[in-house]
Amino acid sequence: MAVEKFKLKKPIMINGEEVKELPYNFDALTAKDKLEVGKKFKTAGFTGSLQELDPDYHLFVFIQAVIKADSSISEQDVMRISMQDAVAVSSMVRNYFFLDAEEFQRMITSEEQ
Secondary structure, three states: OEEEEEEEEEEEEEEEEEEEEEEEOHHHHHHHHHHHHHHHHHOOOOOOOOOOOOOHHHHHHHHHHHHOOOOOOHHHHOOOOHHHHHHHHHHHHHHHHHOHHHHHHHHHHHHHH
């Protein structure tokens, strides 16, 4: 998976422009990114979670994947997405990283049809 796009149900403003989808790249994430996500997660006041099950942690992973795909998009930009979109991207991260990757590919392929 290279750079993919997540279609927002509710567009957001980024750098003065309405954005209807966010690019993300899960494959570009590294061990260093994982540590960075953990730091940001803790800095935001979250502690003691089980990363496999924590949707808030998953949101931070998605933010890092967006930044990897387009460095002009900031963490604060992504934090403005709707709650409905946040729940969706959290589930997407959980399915990709913490469930079977092949099953994830089948899921997103069937959703696109």
